[in-house]
Amino acid sequence: MALQRCKNGHMFSEKKHGKICPYCNIAIGPEKGETTEDPLGQYTESYLDELEDKKRVVGWIVCVSGASKGKDYRILPEKNFVGRSPDMDIRILGDNSVNARNHAIIMYDPEKNHTVVLPGDSQGLVYKLDSEDSWEVVYEPKELSSGDRLKIGGSEFIFAAFCGDNEGFKFNWRDFDNE
Amino acid sequence: MNNRYQIGNAQIIGCREIQSNYFATVFNENDDLLAVLADGTIDHPNGRAAAMMAVEICTNTFRQRFAIVQHEHGNQFLFDTAMKANSRIQETFYFGRSPRVSLAMVLFIGDKLQYFNVGVSKVLLYNGHNERTLGNVTSGSYSSGICEFPQGSIAGLFSAGAHANVHPMERLKIIESKKEVFDKAQAVIDTVRKKGLDNQMNATALLVEAAR
Numbered sequence A: 001m002a003l004q005r006c007k008n009g010h011m012f013s014e015k016k017h018g019k020i021c022p023y024c025n026i027a028i029g030p031e032k033g034e035t036t037e038d039p040l041g042q043y044t045e046s047y048l049d050e051l052e053d054k055k056r057v058v059g060w061i062v063c064v065s066g067a068s069k070g071k072d073y074r075i076l077p078e079k080n081f082v083g084r085s086p087d088m089d090i091r092i093l094g095d096n097s098v099n100a101r102n103h104a105i106i107m108y109d110p111e112k113n114h115t116v117v118l119p120g121d122s123q124g125l126v127y128k129l130d131s132e133d134s135w136e137v138v139y140e141p142k143e144l145s146s147g148d149r150l151k152i153g154g155s156e157f158i159f160a161a162f163c164g165d166n167e168g169f170k171f172n173w174r175d176f177d178n179e
Numbered sequence B: 001m002n003n004r005y006q007i008g009n010a011q012i013i014g015c016r017e018i019q020s021n022y023f024a025t026v027f028n029e030n031d032d033l034l035a036v037l038a039d040g041t042i043d044h045p046n047g048r049a050a051a052m053m054a055v056e057i058c059t060n061t062f063r064q065r066f067a068i069v070q071h072e073h074g075n076q077f078l079f080d081t082a083m084k085a086n087s088r089i090q091e092t093f094y095f096g097r098s099p100r101v102s103l104a105m106v107l108f109i110g111d112k113l114q115y116f117n118v119g120v121s122k123v124l125l126y127n128g129h130n131e132r133t134l135g136n137v138t139s140g141s142y143s144s145g146i147c148e149f150p151q152g153s154i155a156g157l158f159s160a161g162a163h164a165n166v167h168p169m170e171r172l173k174i175i176e177s178k179k180e181v182f183d184k185a186q187a188v189i190d191t192v193r194k195k196g197l198d199n200q201m202n203a204t205a206l207l208v209e210a211a212r
Helices: A173-177 B043-069 B071-092 B168-175 B181-195
Strands: A003-007 A011-013 A059-065 A072-075 A078-083 A102-110 A116-121 A126-131 A135-137 A142-144 A149-152 A155-161 A164-166 A170-171 B004-013 B021-027 B034-038 B102-109 B112-118 B122-127 B128-134 B142-148 B154-158 B203-210
Touching: A011 B004, A011 B203, A102 B034, A116 A164, A116 B004, A149 B122, A170 B034, A173 B021, B004 B181, B021 B043, B021 B203, B034 B043, B034 B203, B043 B071, B043 B102, B071 B102, B071 B142, B102 B122, B102 B154, B112 B122, B128 B168, B154 B168, B154 B181, B168 B181, B181 B203
Parallel strands: none
Antiparallel strands: A003 A011, A059 A072, A059 A155, A078 A102, A102 A116, A116 A142, A126 A135, A126 A149, A149 A155, A164 A170, B004 B203, B021 B034, B034 B102, B102 B112, B112 B142, B122 B128, B122 B154, B154 B203
């Protein structure tokens, strides 16, 4: 019996199943000298895994305390909604004291090239560590600079800027768009 | 295929609507072999997805990392990989009912095998005329260990549906027959199919033989 092995290591009979693995639907590669035509068909459309992320990163928050300790979250231009739901831009998992939706908003303003934190429209509060090392509730937009600490639910984060004026390092994607 | 190990596999869906068993075998650049079998929650869409995710995480981690892990740390590698798979599943299927996944992994290095098993799947070793269950898994725990895997031995990863519905004597008779290992796996699953049980679960048999 002519046995084939797909790249996931599934063994199957070529006589019975042809060149497509019955377990994972992967087409087995061509032998030397064969054409590279995909037996599953030629794709002309784009698929989910081929979508490019058109938005560019402008900064990060890194969890330093809480359920997601060590995890980083990308901040993209304009509003980034923070919560636990899958539709949130920054999704913090494992900390149930973070509200499901809109616990906080981290916003990057491309015009002014700076990042601010805003309270969300949910019940939870957002805190920012002030210069006297005490947690201050965020009631209105507060500008963030690298090293600022935020408390959202039971988790603590440090902000790291990429765009903006960051102690001498100045970056704005617009400078690169005009080149 | 590698000459050191022969691989056979077979699978049926049974009476279920979703095939939630998934498996893979993968060699790394050192010709070590990892065989993985995951069994997700019965008839639950997330069960199938979680099983596939578990297997892919295990195989990818093995491909990328195992070459730089010392062989004597194989058991730790298997445990760490299983924990990684679990954490990714919990993170991905955060909402709704969490899928429960049985995961059996066997790592073949030269004439030894190292295994890790959690859940209802079984890892069996055929050496000579005996069938030996590797580790005794109890609910909420896992088993792992290392044992000899000399030439001619066969290791089998069986999902619950394949293990529970074939008598050990039937299995032993098939394994001892003079067939190729692929045909042996097919014969085990054929035995399950022929019984035509009303409540037959997904059944998968994955066999690896150390070439003589």
